[in-house]
Amino acid sequence: MVKSLVKKDLFSHFTSPHFYICALILYLSTTFQFYIFNRFFVEGFGSTSLNSFFTIIPYIFSLIIPVLVLQVSNSELENIFPAPSYKIILSKLISTAIVISIMIVPLISVPVIVNIFGAVDFGQVIVAIIGILLYGILAVSVCLFLNELISSKPAFTAVSIVILIAIDSVHVLSLYTQSEKFLTNAFNYISFMWHFDSFSKGIIDTRDVFYFLLTSLLFVILAYFANETKKGRNFFDAKQKKFSVLIIFIMLFAFLDNSRVYKRFDFTKDKQFSISRYTKDNLNAAEEPVRITYYRSKELLNRYPEVRDIYDYLKICAQENKNISLFVEDADKEENQSVLEKLNVYPQQIEIVNNNKTEYIKVYSAIVIEYLGNQKVLPFVLSTNSLEFELNLRFESLIKNKSRNVYLLCGNEYELNDYSYLQSLLEASDMTPYALTKESLEYIIDQIELDSPLIIFGTSRLTPEQCSAIEDFILKGGKVFVATSKYSVSINGDWSVTKNNDDNFIPVLEAWGINFEDKLVNDISNIRISFMSSNSGNNPNEQTQYEYVNYPQWLAVLPQKEIPFGLSMFWASPISYTETVEPLFTSSDYSWTISEYEPRIIQETGKYFLSDPFTVNKTYIEDPLFTKEKSILAVKLKGPVTGFYNFKSIENPNVTVISDQYLAMNLLLELSSGGASDFRNLDFILKSILSLNNDNDLLKMQNAGFKNVLLYKITDLESFNNSKNISLLITFIVIPVIYLIVLSVIFIMRKKENEKYKY
Structure with missing residues (x-):
């Protein structure tokens, strides 16, 4: 039954101009934003980082997914179609998810083209695409629920777009307003984009996977309840009350429990979020207790999801040896700040915006390792970039008594x-x-x-x-x-x-x-030097002038194998x-x-x-x-x-x-x-x-996480311009034309079968 319903919904998508318009909006807006708005091909601006490319897709989804959901919503048809409500809702979810997957396929051309000019981590790309698909399923589920609540199509479209964008961006509120820790944590947990962060880095974190799947299931259930309620079913009468309460408790338990036991799978090329055999050997050499204390400021935790990666990485290290214990301390407490000052660890300034005012706050993010009465410190850590390298230098010094x-x-x-x-x-x-x-x-x-x-x-x-x-x-x-x-x-x-x-x-x-x-x-490829000058050194009212000179004898040596x-x-x-x-x-x-x-x-x-x-x-x-x-x-x-x-x-x-x-x-x-x-x-x-020193293992770790985002593969100017023109031709002409031809063929074929799906 569900299979037939999915076919019907797919037919509805493929025979509607809305699908083609949405597909082109998604493709052209993301590629235009990446290549043109971000000035990918402009010297000094081009970057192989795909973060801006992937993070814009959910926001475009917020605009087009309500339209796609609306396309398969037909109340009159559903009233006469002999199928249970949950099957109808499920078919809408599956068919729209398939359509979204089809829309994403042409976008793969972007990392393929970028890889011609610089380095792209395709493991990270694949995981990011998985995250986008999970986000799409969740967004469809939200829209299916809202569709059951709002009968007016224009009102449904407007409300859905506003709600999806709001949920995408709710975590940003903590950056611009002073809010309680509970509210900040709630904003972060609700935010779709906050949970997408790990996928964009190339990590599959079961906490985020469960968030997307469980939240999608929750809204599907709510859509089912809303649909059945419209048909006159009362879920809180004596017969249905136990069933409804059971469903609610199961969902609450699932949400509360999924973050307690979790796994993180690192698909990045350099395994930035995993520990290597070299690190495991150093950790397992500890025969006496090792105490790792991570001092972090709550402001930093609330504003930078990367800080969570640091704790997760340290947790993986601690799990390797029963002699290693991990503690997390609030660095904002006065007694902890005194401890850090004795270790010559001082806060760093970060810029924040509160009520449209730019402010600077002092934060801590320090790691202290103790072994046999000796201590080693990482004074300030903001991400897992080269973290394994820094930790191993200290593990070897403390645990193996190795000096360099x-x-x-x-x-x-x-x-x-x-x-x-x-x-x-x-x-x-x-x-x-x-x-x-x-x-x-x-x-x-x-x-x-x-x-x-x-x-x-x-x-x-x-x-x-x-x-x-x-x-x-x-x-x-x-x-x-x-x-x-x-x-x-x-x-x-x-x-x-x-x-x-x-x-x-x-x-x-x-x-x-x-x-x-x-x-x-x-x-x-040289360095631009800023020279300060003044026409008259005796005139206090004379403004200092700066002259910028490109100095060919100061070389800006381009990235190469030995200098990434x-x-x-x-x-x-x-x-x-x-x-x-x-x-x-x-x-x-x-x-x-x-x-x-x-x-x-x-x-x-x-x-x-x-x-x-x-x-x-x-x-x-x-x-x-x-x-x-x-x-x-x-x-x-x-x-x-x-x-x-x-x-x-x-x-x-x-x-x-x-x-x-x-x-x-x-x-x-x-x-x-x-x-x-x-x-x-x-x-x-x-x-x-x-x-x-032939420290080849440490060499691999030294720059782990620091991506070479420069367009270094094509250094010949003429070859670069030729590749640029071909890339733009493929992106903005060839692929859209092929895409339209393929979809037009499907459209024509489906139209011929139109009579089979008339009711």
């Missing part, structure tokens, strides 16, 4: 204070940085553990004896990261470039097959190499190199290159000193080498070299990112440290 030491050396004219951001990052990653001085290097380097990496910034001020000591450390099996080049820049002056002709370590690298060319790399988020480089030289060297990453296809001035000009001016930012960006590419070419910017030794200063050799040296001694310099990191540090450079150094 890193030695830092400035071999140029600067001091380690100029690179202090890196030291802070290493400490935050539970590594211990030790500062070396050039003067003490020869005496201390023999005491450095061979499994502790040595990071060197610049080599121009190192003596032959110091270079020999570093080389000897490498030949013994030491791990070294070298950031250096042939040239130095007057950073605190006019940015003129001079050559380090007396560099004693460059010959070591050259002997090993790493050659720095006598050039500087320039790139169209890219990084910034300053006055880098191209590297040529032999078979003993492995290149790590390069400049873009639109880069070029500048050769040194003629010796006469160098002798007269003392300058080797044109480096003035106000002039460089205006110099024509046809300049005879310019050569269009892609350049190698970083390499790693991979073959046997023999010492330059020492009569030794090693089969597998562990050395990484990048042609930029200013890579982690505080001042340049600030200038290149508008006053805030460009932590991509520091993350690359951290990644290199893990790579030198």
Whole structure:
């Protein structure tokens, strides 16, 4: 019976223009919003993040689902059709859900096209589509109930749209108004979009699945009650009262109990919300009690659903070993704040809007791990991005008593204070940085553990004896990261470039097959610098003016395998190499190199290159000193080498070299990112440290959850434009035409069978 009713309802959908109009509205509005409104193909705006694409679909559903439900609503037909009310309602639900599924199919073209330009996690896409389908079923159920209550079609359509949009957005109320915790929790629980959040991340959470299914069932039952009541049935008379009360209690129990026992299934590519075998081994190594305490502010919990993911992840960790216990504390309590202050954990500011006023509130989200009287802290966590990485560093330190030491050396004219951001990052990653001085290097380097990496910034001020000591450390099996080049820049002056002709370590690298060319790399993909100026420094009324300059010698290196988020480089030289060297990453296809001035000009001016930012960006590419070419910017030794200063050799040296001694310099990191540090450079150094230590499991975790949303796969401008035009043609012409042709054929075929469904 239900099957026949579903066929009848599908026939009603496919023979109505409403279905085709709704299908086109859904497809065109979502694709237009993603490609055009979000400026997907515009340089600097394009992003492979599909969050905005998926989150707009439920709101479009709020507009079209009432229309689809109305299409299968025919009271006169239902009165004469010999079928129970629940079967009629169920058939409407199933048929409309099938129609919604058909509407979603063309939308799959969006992630497929986006994947041509950047990386798309299709596991996340599939789960998000499942979430959209569940949302659609729930929205249909709500509309079926409202349809039983409202007889006027215009009134039903308007009320349904308003209610669906309101339920979609009710969780936002807590962001803009001061509300009690109970109300905030209620708003979050009611909100369709709040429960869709886990699906959009690639997680199937049984709590959210049960919410959608149980709520759909609830509204189907309410629709049945309303339908039967209209027919004169009284569910609260003596015969029906027990049945009605039983149904109500079953539903209440289901809603209350489903959140107590739940499972989360992580379908993301990097398993961001799961724990790896590596983590399990660390957790199971705990033979004594481990206490994990998560201090969080209720304001943060109410406003960021991601905070729930943190607790759920910690809960999974705690379940791995019976010796691990998890506690959640309200960080807003005075006694808890005192505890955090003693651990040097301080609140962070977040922006909120209350009554149309922007305010800043201080919140906590800190994790404290205790084991055998020792403590490790994650001072502020907002999501599960790289959370497994950070936890494992602390688990290994506490449970396995594993230390990670890193030695830092400035071999140029600067001091380690100029690179202090890196030291802070290493400490935050539970590594211990030790500062070396050039003067003490020869005496201390023999005491450095061979499994502790040595990071060197610049080599121009190192003596032959110091270079020999570093080389000897490498030949013994030491791990070294070298950031250096042939040239130095007057950073605190006019940015003129001079050559380090007396560099004693460059010959070591050259002997090993790493050659720095006598050039500087320039790139169209570069950093835009903001210069502050004023026409008259004596006039207090004169407004400060800003001039923005694209500086080709500061490279914005595009994302590549070894640098998934890219990084910034300053006055880098191209590297040529032999078979003993492995290149790590390069400049873009639109880069070029500048050769040194003629010796006469160098002798007269003392300058080797044109480096003035106000002039460089205006110099024509046809300049005879310019050569269009892609350049190698970083390499790693991979073959046997023999010492330059020492009569030794090693089969597998562990050395990484990048042609930029200013890579982690505080001042340049600030200038290149508008006053805030460009932590991509520091993350690359951290990644290199893990790579030198062969910490491959931790390497996989380091950037887990941080999606590379840049359009990096097509770097050639002409190819990009061709792909863009083809994508737009397919999206806005080919697919709609195919879609209309297919549906028109179905429409015509169904029309021919019209007589079979006339009653």
